[in-house]
Amino acid sequence: MTGAPRYLTIFVGVYLVFLYAPVLLLPLFAFNDSAVIAFPLKGFTFRWFEGLAGESTLLVALKNSLIVGISASVLSTCFGVLAARAAARYDFLGKKPIMSFLMLPLVLPEIIVGVSLLIVLVQLGIELNVWTVILGHVLICMPFSIAILLSAFNNMDKFLEEASLDLGATRRETFFRVILPLVMPGLISSLLIGFTLSLDEFIIAFFLTGTEPTLPVYIWSQLRFPSKLPGVMALGFIMLVLSLILLTLGEYYRKKSAALVGSGSSEIRNG
Amino acid sequence: MVELNTVKKSFGDVLAVNGVDAVIREGEFFSLLGPSGCGKTTLLRLIAGFEHPDEGSIVIAGRDMDQVEPNHRPTNMVFQSYAIFPHLNVEENVAYGLKKQNLSREDQRVRVNEMLRLVDLEGYNTRPAHALSGGQRQRVALARALIMKPKVLLLDEPLSALDKKLREQMQVELRNLQRTVGITFILVTHDQEEALTMSDRIAVMFNGKIAQLATPQVLYKRPLDKRIASFIGIMNFMEGTLKSVTEKGIEIDAGPLGTMTISPDQMPIPLQPGDVSIGIRPEMLTILFSSSDKAEIEITGTVTDTAYYGDMTYYEIAVEGLEREVSVSMRNTAGRRVLDIGETTRLGLGRESLLLLS
Numbered sequence: 001m002t003g004a005p006r007y008l009t010i011f012v013g014v015y016l017v018f019l020y021a022p023v024l025l026l027p028l029f030a031f032n033d034s035a036v037i038a039f040p041l042k043g044f045t046f047r048w049f050e051g052l053a054g055e056s057t058l059l060v061a062l063k064n065s066l067i068v069g070i071s072a073s074v075l076s077t078c079f080g081v082l083a084a085r086a087a088a089r090y091d092f093l094g095k096k097p098i099m100s101f102l103m104l105p106l107v108l109p110e111i112i113v114g115v116s117l118l119i120v121l122v123q124l125g126i127e128l129n130v131w132t133v134i135l136g137h138v139l140i141c142m143p144f145s146i147a148i149l150l151s152a153f154n155n156m157d158k159f160l161e162e163a164s165l166d167l168g169a170t171r172r173e174t175f176f177r178v179i180l181p182l183v184m185p186g187l188i189s190s191l192l193i194g195f196t197l198s199l200d201e202f203i204i205a206f207f208l209t210g211t212e213p214t215l216p217v218y219i220w221s222q223l224r225f226p227s228k229l230p231g232v233m234a235l236g237f238i239m240l241v242l243s244l245i246l247l248t249l250g251e252y253y254r255k256k257s258a259a260l261v262g263s264g265s266s267e268i269r270n271g
Numbered sequence: 272m273v274e275l276n277t278v279k280k281s282f283g284d285v286l287a288v289n290g291v292d293a294v295i296r297e298g299e300f301f302s303l304l305g306p307s308g309c310g311k312t313t314l315l316r317l318i319a320g321f322e323h324p325d326e327g328s329i330v331i332a333g334r335d336m337d338q339v340e341p342n343h344r345p346t347n348m349v350f351q352s353y354a355i356f357p358h359l360n361v362e363e364n365v366a367y368g369l370k371k372q373n374l375s376r377e378d379q380r381v382r383v384n385e386m387l388r389l390v391d392l393e394g395y396n397t398r399p400a401h402a403l404s405g406g407q408r409q410r411v412a413l414a415r416a417l418i419m420k421p422k423v424l425l426l427d428e429p430l431s432a433l434d435k436k437l438r439e440q441m442q443v444e445l446r447n448l449q450r451t452v453g454i455t456f457i458l459v460t461h462d463q464e465e466a467l468t469m470s471d472r473i474a475v476m477f478n479g480k481i482a483q484l485a486t487p488q489v490l491y492k493r494p495l496d497k498r499i500a501s502f503i504g505i506m507n508f509m510e511g512t513l514k515s516v517t518e519k520g521i522e523i524d525a526g527p528l529g530t531m532t533i534s535p536d537q538m539p540i541p542l543q544p545g546d547v548s549i550g551i552r553p554e555m556l557t558i559l560f561s562s563s564d565k566a567e568i569e570i571t572g573t574v575t576d577t578a579y580y581g582d583m584t585y586y587e588i589a590v591e592g593l594e595r596e597v598s599v600s601m602r603n604t605a606g607r608r609v610l611d612i613g614e615t616t617r618l619g620l621g622r623e624s625l626l627l628l629s
């Protein structure tokens with residue numbers, strides 16, 4: 001193994017420890033048989049996880065998070081399909097500014113987005129509930145959906161659509177028999193990543209949640225009670241694992257999408 | 272079978288097809304030949320219905336195609352990229368267009384297998400699209416189009432992605448396939464050799480217009496202008512003078528070749544007496560190796576360059592009195608030697624090999 005100088009290797013090691021060591025504390029205390037979050041560790045226990053099942057407010061928050069996550073990811077994927085398809089296939093006036101505008105939430109501070117949305121909603125006299133959270137989450141999920149779906153649509157050979165039309169299929173049939181199957185992995189990836197983003201998002205949810213908290217908002221509210229801390233650790237651990245699984249799946253489908261549409265005709269081998 | 276009536280199509284400021292008139296006959300292997308950007312692919316896409324003409328009309332099998340979408344036209348296309356559906360296997364690709372016809376599973380299978388046999392892909396039914404080679408993709412694209420029993424098969428540079436050997440093999444196979452199925456083929460190509468070997472008739476296109484529509488032989492022997500003559504094969508040009516046109520023939524002064532009378536059909540477009548260009552194909556010039564070899568017209572020149580191709584040798588020869596060197600191709604028959612650069616040799620030709628162009 002040649003290559004990187006020694007100090008770079010050390011830098012990477014320190015960087016990774018700094019980034020992920022705190023996360024490792026989560027499982028450590030989630031399974032620790034003590035109500036106090038401190039070393040030394042006591043025994044191994046599942047009781048914090050068992051305790052979670054009895055928290056009725058937690059279950060309500062979980063339900064809210066699922067509603068918000070599923071709705072936001074489905075909506076942002078639907079809008080993402082429309083935007084990505086339009087951007088990949090057609091040239092229209094103001095295409096570049098419109099696309100940049102749609103990607104803007106990626107770089108806007110969430111607290112600004114949250115406060116602005118809150119002001120607008122309050123001014124309009126709209127009551128805060130899960131739907132206002134969904135609204136905010138669609139906004140921040142959209143750039144991810146568009147980025148994933150745009151590459152799926154862009155990589156697709158446009159002659160595939162023409163070939164389908166040429167073989168007698170209508171535009172509608174072409175969409176369902178050619179376009180949809182080819183962008184399906186991208187679609188799934190967009191849904192999974194959107195859901196994960198929404199599930200973990202705190203700031204916007206905190207501003208727009210009203211009386212129906214999502215999981216992160218619930219966790220934040222529990223932090224005030226020291227006795228609940230181990231339970232929060234357990235819940236955090238579950239969310240961490242879930243997010244990792246979803247993101248890995250999402251990434252798997254994103255790569256599959258690129259491979260599938262890429263294998264159509266761009267690389268032609270002789271033989 | 273296909274009638275093109277003053278078809279025009281422009282994209283923005285670019286006039287891609289500028290008034291094309293042609294009639295393509297039933298059962299014909301027809302080629303659209305031209306350099307890239309000449310409008311040949313646009314013309315094909317107009318026939319397929321992917322583009323709509325700004326002016327003029329396209330009639331296929333007696334029916335005006337105005338307002339007829341590609342999925343309702345009696346044409347099918349083989350795309351340059353083949354456009355094989357990557358999520359389907361060979362059989363699903365070939366059967367794609369049959370879905371609409373509500374065939375039984377068994378009937379569909381029979382027709383797919385029949386097609387795969389025709390294109391020499393028997394037993395490849397379940398092979399996924401990504402596991403196919405370039406040549407196999409091309410065969411799948413052919414089978415997928417032919418299974419629709421089109422009246423006209425459109426081929427957009429179908430061989431350009433293949434290597435030379437495979438391309439030559441596919442040229443023969445395509446030609447045979449066309450004879451077997453008897454369907455009208457319209458081929459777009461920029462490869463003049465491909466067009467010559469495969470077509471019944473060729474339309475040579477430049478700048479959105481058909482410059483000449485003729486059989487391969489006429490196109491090669493009697494090109495209408497210098498541009499066509501240089502695009503189809505190689506042509507040597509020299510300056511000459513047209514002296515008079517009489518009933519006996521055309522009297523010309525061909526510079527170092529001397530004055531002579533040639534036949535009227537050696538002037539494809541009537542010209543006025545005055546300066547003209549005289550064209551000679553490289554294979555019409557013969558190197559007279561032995562002093563006993565004789566020819567109707569003889570000139571002397573010096574070899575300036577040679578290219579040995581195995582079966583043929585190509586020479587560049589400087590001839591006294593001619594501005595440009597002439598290209599000469601000689602078949603390497605038994606016992607015939609290859610001249611060295613700098614050697615002086617006699618060249619012979621017959622006057623019937625001359626062509627008069629403006």
